[in-house]
Amino acid sequence: DAIEPYREQIDLVGDPKVKRLLKRILSDEESHRGTFENLAEKVGREGMTDVRGTRDDRTVRVLNWGVEHEYTVILQYLFHAYMATDAEVREQLMDQAVNEMQHLGWLAEKIIDLSSSPRIEHTDVDQSREMVQMLDADIRIENRVAQAYDDATRELGDSRVVELLSRIRDQETYHAEVFQELLDELKKGRD
Incomplete structure (x- = not known):
């Protein structure tokens, strides 16, 4: 799971610049997970179409x-x-x-x-x-x-x-x- 280490690092890091960057990356990772889960479900259900x-x-x-x-x-x-x-x-x-x-x-x-x-x-x-x-x-x-x-x-x-x-x-x-x-x-x- 790529998401949990980012959450842990956000809690541990004191530098606000690094914390802000990690939050942005975490947001991307959370969205990617949802996107890929939805895509896998959709492809399994519908197949690939234009x-x-x-x-x-x-x-x-x-x-x-x-x-x-x-x-x-x-x-x-x-x-x-x-x-x-x-x-x-x-x-x-x-x-x-x-x-x-x-x-x-x-x-x-x-x-x-x-x-x-x-x-x-x-x-x-x-x-x-x-x-x-x-x-x-x-x-x-x-x-x-x-x-x-x-x-x-x-x-x-x-x-x-x-x-x-x-x-x-x-x-x-x-x-x-x-x-x-x-x-x-x-x-x-x-x-």
Whole structure:
């Protein structure tokens, strides 16, 4: 069981950064377990079929908006990572870009589960070249999307979609906290 060691480590670790990261990983592991259990049950019951379709309702539009956001921030965080002159900032931007890739995948899979097809498009990418401006932009976009996902959880009726959006919202909040911590450290000068 991969989950229990994370729970134990969260209780043992004193460093808030490590604790926060372990909580994010634990959330992923718990979701993976449920996803794989459901998938195994579904495949056993129904077999494998192509479920893509053309459904286009409010739920699918919200999910496609999420795909668009995730694709945009993947590009933004990678650009910022390439431009960052601080190794820790660069590493965190890369890590968060990878997590955003997971979000995009989860949203796209949910869209397909709902008999539709994901639209992989992006909006404007912030191309700041100074780390303070980069992190400011990244914090703003994370806070906006966390609020948008939160609003969607109250609006949509599909509990599986609400659960997914809640999980992603919580991880977006984590990203904003990481970026804020990096920004604060940059502004006061690294110790």
